[in-house]
Amino acid sequence: MKGKFYGIGVGPGDPDLLTIKAKKIFDEVDIILAPETKDGKGSTALNIAKPHLNQRVEIIEKKFPMTYDVDVLNNSYDEISDFIKGFIDRGKKVAFLTLGDPMVYSTYIYLFKRLKLKNVEIETIPGITSFCAIASKVGIPLGENEETIAIVPSVYYKKGDEKLENILKNVDNIVFMKASGQIDGLIDELDNTGHKKGSVFVSRLGLDGQIIEEDIENRRGIKNNYLSTLVAKKNKSIR
């Protein structure tokens, strides 16, 4: 039997938001590989998938390092992709779980690239992204008629960042991902550029500790959870 690697998006939190295709693949694979969360509370992606897993599948949780050190990260991705390749070479089917969609700011991307170079057969199953689920939950359309949408990770949240300033000036709908930790600087920028009234902050959508805050001023001085996103519409009130 030939081995195969699957990247499976499990959606943002609610297990009912997993796709039928993901469920079908869970029933075909030998191994489910899940990234362990940073706080040592197990794997969020695995907790979302669990109601859909059968008794026979082997579950392996793998720790990924919590660091911005590129060498440490690369070594870890090399090691984990070799670990996965070991199973594939023995004819096993391995599914790697990922929050939201696998191709959007996901650790899966680093494994996917390495395993592709090693000629492993791969299939990626899309998942509902966090920001699409947030838009539906909060009732904030992200693209009407000719509107534009930008997705911005936290690395650009610095005051005076040229890319961020351009986006704030020109884009109609902005999704700020990784809005964790303190976001006071980002709130200032949104206030200065007429986005504050059209902003909503959402943390842990569909998970325990969910927060939906339509007045982003209330998020000042708070260390926000890692799974936090802020959606902003220019010159519009969401209320």
Ligand SMILES: C[S@@+](CC[C@H](N)C(=O)[O-])C[C@H]1O[C@@H](n2cnc3c(N)ncnc32)[C@H](O)[C@@H]1O
């Ligand atoms: C590593 S990225 C994963 C993105 C994911 N692949 C997706 O398609 O949404 C992690 C970021 O996704 C967002 N996120 C993921 N799950 C979320 C949730 N349940 N509630 C709010 N934001 C979430 C947050 O911005 C978080 O910092």
